Amino acid sequence: xxxxxxxxxxxxxxxxxxxxxxxxxxxxxxxxxxxxxxxxxxxxxxxxxxxxxxxxxxxxxxxxxxxxxxxxxxxxxxxxxxxxxxxxxxxxxxxxxxxxxxxxxxxxxxxxxxxxxxxxxxxxxxxxxxxxxxxxxxxxxxx
Numbered sequence: 001x002x003x004x005x006x007x008x009x010x011x012x013x014x015x016x017x018x019x020x021x022x023x024x025x026x027x028x029x030x031x032x033x034x035x036x037x038x039x040x041x042x043x044x045x046x047x048x049x050x051x052x053x054x055x056x057x058x059x060x061x062x063x064x065x066x067x068x069x070x071x072x073x074x075x076x077x078x079x080x081x082x083x084x085x086x087x088x089x090x091x092x093x094x095x096x097x098x099x100x101x102x103x104x105x106x107x108x109x110x111x112x113x114x115x116x117x118x119x120x121x122x123x124x125x126x127x128x129x130x131x132x133x134x135x136x137x138x139x140x141x142x143x
């Protein structure tokens with residue numbers, strides 16, 4: 001039998017080099033958890049207008065601005081707001097539901113990209129490490 005003793009450190013107790021090693025480890029293993037929620041929001045938005053492929057003016061015939069709530073969140077996921085609020089604002093500004101729809105889709109894509117980048121940022125990783133109280137060896141390996 002043998003006994004091995006190791007020292008355990010909190011993130012704040014690590015050297016800068018070890019902190020970076022811990023951050024790098026989490027950055028490589030992180031999986032953005034909201035892909036399916038984002039897809040569901042987009043699917044609902046497209047379905048609302050009957051768009052299954054390329055949108056055209058026929059999908060938006062007879063729509064009136066008063067029929068839309070800019071704060072509508074049908075799936076309860078925050079990205080809903082980006083879609084519906086952009087659609088509402090652009091429809092109000094331009095009078096074109098097709099243009100508003102396309103702008104909403106573009107805003108959605110940008111919002112998802114930003115959310116992924118933010119989720120995977122070093123700042124968020126450090127916050128996650130601290131909030132979860134992870135512990136490490138002296139060289140920054142997760143215990």
